[in-house]
Amino acid sequence: MSEEPFYQKQHDMLLFLVDHYNLAMVDSAGRVAWNIPAIIELLRHSLQVWEPLYHLLFITTHISSCGTQFIDHKVSNVDRHRNLFMQVNEMFLITSYSKKTGITDRDSCTPGFMPKEIALCVLKMLGGDLCTAEAILASIVYGADAEHLYRT
Template sequence: MVVDLSKFATWLVLSERKDPKVMISKDYTSFTVGTQTMSLGKPREGLQELINQVWKRYRAIIQSEPVVKGDLQAIDDSSNDLRGYSFLDEKLFCERRWTMFYRLVQQYDLANVDSHGILCWDVPQVKLLLEKCERLWDCMLHLLFITLGISTQVAQFVRLQVRNGNQQSNLQFWNGEMYFSTRDGKTSSTSGKDSCIPSFLPSQVASILLELIGGGLR
């Protein structure tokens, strides 16, 4: 009954005719909402600037060239549903994690061994590095939020995971492309079954994300 009422309400709304408020230019370079006009080139420029900003912050942290270099030919055993599994545990990425860790420890003098042979961490330096990483990921999450194309509901966005847990990891690779699989949608509550909605990432964004999580900075 609830579904029928929902369909009826939708029919009533869609059957009401109104003058269009959004107009697209003939050359498809801009659109107008009411009296405000926006060029489609502006969001593209802003998106490219955001991508450049992520790379800039990343290089400032590692002070070297990228590790993964945009190679999306990752080994991803999507049939492995064991809890804790991640493609990041494959040999291609596992060794890079420790290489990056050792590099950052030496580069930022994060630790030293005292006269008694005890390893001591330089807490202020560690916090400084973590603050830089936080600013980097702030920018990266903003980029993902724009380009993923999934629901803007925070509940769905925070469910993005790269390791199997109660559910299988929803970061997948297919035919050289990276995508997130959203398992819940508007029909989940009515049908009782989770839907599968793939969201493919643009190649530039996918390369950055793979560099961050596959290169060891995670």
């Protein structure tokens, strides 16, 4: 995400959300006053955007029909292991679990490739600064620990 089109637009989404949804105001002394109820409402609405996207990932990647295995996937790339990868123009999830794991006692990797339309949507959600904006807003409302949770 350090390349175009995302690099030059860092925090554009946050600035848009703050302005469009009146999440903050600046007084005459230059102090910022956050509209906490509006931020909480916005975070609730953003969850309504993520939920159908997770359902689409579950349905279209054909990795596992078991919901508990799908929940183990990490969609964001932070300092932890992740399952979402981009290679050239293809996005895919990798799971290390398969039925052979119990037999061979070795994990095998199974890729689940996404349709281009869904991959583009996921890329825009993650790389288009929505995750970062959510994390910053969550830290304002809920504290620094919440920011870390929103980034993972």
